[in-house]
Amino acid sequence: MRNVQYGCGLSCPDDWENYDTSPTLRLQKVPFIGKLITRNRVTFPDGVRIGDITTRLPIEDNSVDNLYCSHVLEHLSFQDFHHALKESFRVLKPGGVFRLVMPDLRPLVEQYLKSEEADASVAFIRGTLMGVEERPKGLKNRVIQSAGNHHHLWLWDTASTTEALKNANFKEIKSCEFGDSERTAFASVEEASRFNGAIAIQCTK
Template identity: 30%
Template sequence: MADDALRPWNWEDPLELAATVDGFTEDLARVEKLSAEFPAAVLDRSHFDRLGLTGIEFAAFKTAHREGLGTDIVSLTAADGSRTEAGQVYRVDDAAYFTEMDITGVLPVADDTVDWVYAEHLIEHVTLKAGIAWLTEVRRILRPGGLLRITTPDLRVYAEAYVSGNSFFGKHRRRVNRALLGVAPAMAERGAFMFNQLFYVYGHRWIFDEEELRYALTSAGFADDAIAVRSFREGARPDVADLDQVLRNDETIYIEATA
């Protein structure tokens, strides 16, 4: 891609880059077809049973889980110009179900409704206070014994790489550059840049390690002995763990908590 096409992506200006990423997000939220299924101000177990669903994937326009409901704060836009609205469940491209939800507020889901919840690289995009409030809501909507699996960049991985100068930064930089080839200029090779982009790029608000995740989860009502660190695509429910994306597995901590 020509250099002119890369200019909107400025690694050194988080505010400018945030606007660029918002534009890419809107593009990702475009689908071919939306079919309104039914309105529901609050989803309960009967709604999930009606659609054959068992859980929710947050920050997903089109979840890959056959029994999952995808949700995001961003509206989906179909080829005919129709858009999703809050309080309505949709069928997306005849392949997945979706509804809008804002994780910074009360989730429109009844108590003890879902068997599992999954969220990849989401909690770092809100403040710690908002993250704990969202986890409290997740704990509320999970059925007894239900599973939460969250993934997020691991501060320890970045801190150890910065201090020790190990190979993580170089490998991760090459991985990101390949993923953004033709979209963004190459990331800088400087260690301080690699460390800073974790905090200030992509709209991140709070970065976690295991201790901080345990603090957030226990503050939200999960028992400490019900929290476990997992590995990429390994967990108590293989169908949920399989939602992990390869692109970010080198920097990610995987945590599960049972309600």
């Protein structure tokens, strides 16, 4: 079985191919000077590979049995999100399983609408991670912000995500929960805390 995770961050189970496109990872991979440049930063495990779901992963068509991403897609623009789904579909084998987890917009909106606090709107924007509280000052900080990927660019709910997956030709689309996959490979890559307040969907090619 070939298992692939993209946008892995520091999560790097040995039985999965793990891809990320962080600037820190790219610097870390530079021979000789990479370790010097990143020595005061949190570094990626050696097994993490460079791969960008918004362009093209270095993976053959129809070659992946199990595909996973957790809290990745909300960091993509609207167009990049749809490209990522098409790219996910491309690499999966027919019958392959894709499981995705990302923040759910609906409970955030419902909490905001129910709140009677004067700063409810501030709490809502902070909760979505889509606002900017302070513009970075200085060239170094502006470069760090532009190269980073902390903020959310687009949030989704279950209905809109399901529709997007249908449009990308996925089938057997259903909500899922932590640890409920019949494919045991997902047990080593999923984390229970990532499912809290999240959209979690399983689908097949």
